[in-house]
Amino acid sequence: MPELPEVETTRRGIAPYVEGREIVEVIVRQRSLRVPVPSDLESLLIGGQFGELARRAKYLLLPLGDRTLLWHLGMSGSLRIARVGDTPKKHDHVDVVLEGSNILRYHDPRRFGFVDWLQGSADLDTRLSRLGPEPLSPNFDGQRLYRLSRGRRAAVKTFIMDNTVVVGVGNIYATEALFMAGIDPRRAAGRVSLERFERLAETIKTVLAAAITQGGTTLRDFVSGTGEPGYFAQRLNVYGRAGEPCRHCGLQLRQIVLGQRASVYCAVCQT
DNA sequence: ATTTGACCCTGCATGC
DNA sequence: TGCATGCAGGGTCAAA
Numbered sequence: 521m522p523e524l525p526e527v528e529t530t531r532r533g534i535a536p537y538v539e540g541r542e543i544v545e546v547i548v549r550q551r552s553l554r555v556p557v558p559s560d561l562e563s564l565l566i567g568g569q570f571g572e573l574a575r576r577a578k579y580l581l582l583p584l585g586d587r588t589l590l591w592h593l594g595m596s597g598s599l600r601i602a603r604v605g606d607t608p609k610k611h612d613h614v615d616v617v618l619e620g621s622n623i624l625r626y627h628d629p630r631r632f633g634f635v636d637w638l639q640g641s642a643d644l645d646t647r648l649s650r651l652g653p654e655p656l657s658p659n660f661d662g663q664r665l666y667r668l669s670r671g672r673r674a675a676v677k678t679f680i681m682d683n684t685v686v687v688g689v690g691n692i693y694a695t696e697a698l699f700m701a702g703i704d705p706r707r708a709a710g711r712v713s714l715e716r717f718e719r720l721a722e723t724i725k726t727v728l729a730a731a732i733t734q735g736g737t738t739l740r741d742f743v744s745g746t747g748e749p750g751y752f753a754q755r756l757n758v759y760g761r762a763g764e765p766c767r768h769c770g771l772q773l774r775q776i777v778l779g780q781r782a783s784v785y786c787a788v789c790q791t
Numbered sequence: 792a793t794t795t796g797a798c799c800c801t802g803c804a805t806g807c
Numbered sequence: 808t809g810c811a812t813g814c815a816g817g818g819t820c821a822a823a
Contacts, residue, residue: 522816522817523816523817526816554799554800554817554818554819578817578818592817592818593816593817594799594800594816594817594818595800595815595816595817595818596800596801596802596815596816596817611801628800628801629800629801629802630799630800630801630802630815630817631799631800631801632799632800632801632817632818633817647818647819671793672793672794673793673794674793674794678794683818690816690817691815691816691817692816737816739815739816740802740803740815740816759816779794779795780795780796780797781815781816782814782815
């Protein structure tokens with residue numbers, strides 16, 4: 521489910537209901553997530569209140585006192601606001617009950633997500649310390665892509681999905697950005713020119729910003745913190761459209777596998 | 792050092 | 808209708 525725009529949509533959706541509200545109860549129904557739910561989660565949360573919610577890559581950071589909770593939604597996770605009395609559904613694994621009867625409720629059928637304490641500062645936690653720049657920050661540009669890609673034989677699509685290069689670019693938006701930039705996803709990263717990487721960095725920023733504006737992409741089950749679906753799916757040009765005509769030239773879009781992920785592209789428009 | 796593959800888990804679409 | 812198979816938005820780790 522969630523790529524960067526969906527995580528950002530979630531952060532914005534839940535923040536007003538969560539920040540500064542006292543935590544009165546924590547209910548964990550399933551401790552076996554990708555990382556086991558910490559045994560001290562309940563005791564450390566109850567009575568505290570979260571500070572300002574932040575996002576780094578696809579991680580949500582929820583500061584609480586001198587600690588920070590790190591929450592990752594994996595492929596099928598969602599965090600949304602429920603009310604006390606709303607019956608938990610299957611795969612509603614964690615409830616953080618807040619003063620005022622709102623609940624921060626975590627749902628994750630595949631359990632690839634996790635909630636864990638950040639180990640020390642973000643600089644010390646190896647889950648965060650090796651991450652590349654945020655795609656929407658000025659630190660990320662075509663120069664960086666060009667510099668890091670020299671000599672790399674991996675496909676350019678795989679390259680831009682590498683978290684040490686740039687974070688938050690998952691399969692949907694990598695596919696879309698490459699289409700918008702007119703670059704063949706199979707092309708070796710080391711054989712993409714600076715000029716084309718400048719264009720690609722721009723299309724990555726454009727597509728992510730547009731998706732955030734639309735509240736993310738709902739393919740099957742993504743909902744924002746307040747329960748609404750995202751509307752970016754209607755804007756997708758290539759992802760999920762294999763066999764359908766290219767919106768630009770009309771040729772049938774092709775699907776291949778790169779780095780074990782489905783990749784759709786137009787053989788005419790992307791070279 | 793880069794790159795590939797397996798793996799974590801459930802649900803859904805597809806085809807027989 | 809039932810069953811088997813393959814595939815899915817992510818990330819980590821070991822091995823090649």
